[in-house]
Amino acid sequence: MLAVPLIAAQRVSKQFGGPTGVLALDGVTLDIRPGEFVSLLGPSGCGKSTFLRCLAGLEKPTGGALTLAGAPIARPPEQLGIALQRDALLEWLDVLDNVLLPADFGGRVQQKHVDRAMELLRMVGLGEFLHHYPRALSGGMRQRVAICRALLLDPPLLLMDEPFGALDALTRDQLNVDLHRLWLARRMTVVFVTHSIVEALFLSTRVVVFSPRPGRPVDDVVLDLPEHRLLAMRETPEFGVYARRMRAQFEAMGLIHE
Amino acid sequence: MSATETRATAARWRSLMLPACGGLAFLVTWDLVVRLLQVPAYLIPAPLAVWTELASFPLWFAQQTLYTAAVALAGFVSAAVLGFLFAVVITESRLLDRLFFPLFVALNSVPKVAIAPLFLIWFGTGSLPKVAISFLVAVFAVVIDSALGLRSVHPDVLDLAKALRGSRLKVLLRVKLFAAMPSIFAGLKVAMSLALVGAIVGEFVSSQNGLGQVILSAQGTFDTARVFAALAILAVLGVAMIGAVDLAERWAMPWQHATVRRVKPARRQAEAAWQAASERGAMR
Numbered sequence: 048m049l050a051v052p053l054i055a056a057q058r059v060s061k062q063f064g065g066p067t068g069v070l071a072l073d074g075v076t077l078d079i080r081p082g083e084f085v086s087l088l089g090p091s092g093c094g095k096s097t098f099l100r101c102l103a104g105l106e107k108p109t110g111g112a113l114t115l116a117g118a119p120i121a122r123p124p125e126q127l128g129i130a131l132q133r134d135a136l137l138e139w140l141d142v143l144d145n146v147l148l149p150a151d152f153g154g155r156v157q158q159k160h161v162d163r164a165m166e167l168l169r170m171v172g173l174g175e176f177l178h179h180y181p182r183a184l185s186g187g188m189r190q191r192v193a194i195c196r197a198l199l200l201d202p203p204l205l206l207m208d209e210p211f212g213a214l215d216a217l218t219r220d221q222l223n224v225d226l227h228r229l230w231l232a233r234r235m236t237v238v239f240v241t242h243s244i245v246e247a248l249f250l251s252t253r254v255v256v257f258s259p260r261p262g263r264p265v266d267d268v269v270l271d272l273p274e275h276r277l278l279a280m281r282e283t284p285e286f287g288v289y290a291r292r293m294r295a296q297f298e299a300m301g302l303i304h305e
Numbered sequence: 306m307s308a309t310e311t312r313a314t315a316a317r318w319r320s321l322m323l324p325a326c327g328g329l330a331f332l333v334t335w336d337l338v339v340r341l342l343q344v345p346a347y348l349i350p351a352p353l354a355v356w357t358e359l360a361s362f363p364l365w366f367a368q369q370t371l372y373t374a375a376v377a378l379a380g381f382v383s384a385a386v387l388g389f390l391f392a393v394v395i396t397e398s399r400l401l402d403r404l405f406f407p408l409f410v411a412l413n414s415v416p417k418v419a420i421a422p423l424f425l426i427w428f429g430t431g432s433l434p435k436v437a438i439s440f441l442v443a444v445f446a447v448v449i450d451s452a453l454g455l456r457s458v459h460p461d462v463l464d465l466a467k468a469l470r471g472s473r474l475k476v477l478l479r480v481k482l483f484a485a486m487p488s489i490f491a492g493l494k495v496a497m498s499l500a501l502v503g504a505i506v507g508e509f510v511s512s513q514n515g516l517g518q519v520i521l522s523a524q525g526t527f528d529t530a531r532v533f534a535a536l537a538i539l540a541v542l543g544v545a546m547i548g549a550v551d552l553a554e555r556w557a558m559p560w561q562h563a564t565v566r567r568v569k570p571a572r573r574q575a576e577a578a579w580q581a582a583s584e585r586g587a588m589r
Contacts, residue, residue, distance in 0.1 A: 148469065
């Protein structure tokens with residue numbers, strides 16, 4: 048693959064609290080090409096979320112160069128899709144208006160946005176809940192709404208920061224399947240932060256393993272797995288090989304002991 | 306009637322009857338104490354004497370009440386509007402917060418009763434100085450609670466708004482204002498009762514009208530029943546005004562008690578039809 052990178056990180060570092068503060072990222076060099084689904088895999092506190100926040104323009108790197116489509120990221124890029132660990136739904140808006148928020152913030156809500164929002168909600172099984180307030184929904188339903196919101200404007204780049212971290216295992220599996228289907232339909236570039244090996248392998252075309260304190264990539268694997276992912280794929284030998292490789296990385300970092 | 310309906314009716318009945326029972330118990334105790342201890346009427350009149358006083362001059366009491374209520378309401382509304390705007394200013398600008406908030410706290414620390422005579426010099430003896438005092442007494446609660454609410458937005462929500470490139474005005478109107486509402490209404494309730502206190506204080510200093518003036522002149526002639534009558538009206542007025550803020554709160558924050566937003570039936574039908582069509586399209 049010789050495609051031009053959409054995201055180019057050159058020795059990106061981030062230090063919080065001045066020169067004597069905590070070094071969260073140390074020399075992250077990473078290219079992400081359009082259409083890739085890249086998982087940043089690592090333990091909590093390894094700086095993968097910080098890297099994502101730099102991509103979203105919410106933090107500024109203290110060193111190195113970080114570009115999106117060739118331009119440095121100084122502020123949140125246009126047409127960015129973003130989903131965070133907490134769903135960050137606005138409790139005072141109904142489901143439909145929550146999904147329409149990017150259109151509202153970007154200018155004015157038009158009929159095409161409403162149509163798109165209703166289509167997305169129907170695709171994730173929330174067509175009956177257009178006018179429910181978020182408090183009436185379960186955690187999994189809320190996170191689905193948050194994903195629809197992130198996808199409303201068909202963003203070429205979708206950033207997700209452990210979006211399923213707070214959900215139970217079954218709901219998490221279902222949302223993994225939903226997200227995979229949405230990605231197959233649109234093929235946007237996704238940067239997905241997770242600490243679950245299985246989730247990263249199930250969803251991604253490529254997995255980047257981060258080491259903790261300071262965060263930097265220690266492994267970078269382009270996955271040779273079927274295009275259409277099924278949950279059963281997680282029991283195949285190929286999947287197991289990758290999972291063992293990732294677990295070995297965690298063991299080498301001293302994060303898992305047996 | 307279903308079981309849930311019966312339970313709902315019972316709950317509504319309890320929510321109305323229990324406070325009424327409490328009030329009744331208070332009146333009975335009052336009456337018994339006055340009778341048994343033979344308290345002279347110029348110290349504490351019996352509840353019935355207070356009622357007789359009220360019933361003898363209903364129109365006159367109504368006029369005085371209306372005057373005080375109007376002053377308190379004017380003080381409350383100005384405190385609510387200006388207090389909220391000031392809270393927006395100090396939460397949106399760190400510079401203005403540093404510049405003016407300490408000054409505001411310092412000014413608030415001056416006893417309002419001590420400023421009242423000054424207002425007479427400035428605004429004369431009409432209703433304006435009373436409104437001004439009512440405003441001053443009430444505004445602090447609005448500013449403190451509104452600012453607290455406007456700063457209470459979850460950081461994740463602010464990050465999201467920033468990533469969606471929302472303008473400051475939109476973030477304020479769509480996010481901060483709503484996130485702040487529970488705090489704002491808590492402040493408004495405190496401000497409402499304080500505005501009433503302010504109105505009475507203003508009338509104590511100088512007035513020809515209002516319940517404060519009624520209390521002051523009745524006290525001069527040891528007409529204790531009239532003092533109690535005015536106090537009883539004030540108590541009821543206070544409850545009614547707080548109740549009105551409560552109603553406004555319920556109306557302004559439907560998402561706190563409803564699970565589904567009220568939408569025009571026509572819109573709901575159109576959306577259902579759209580979804581059915583889209584479903585068929587997806588099947589094809």
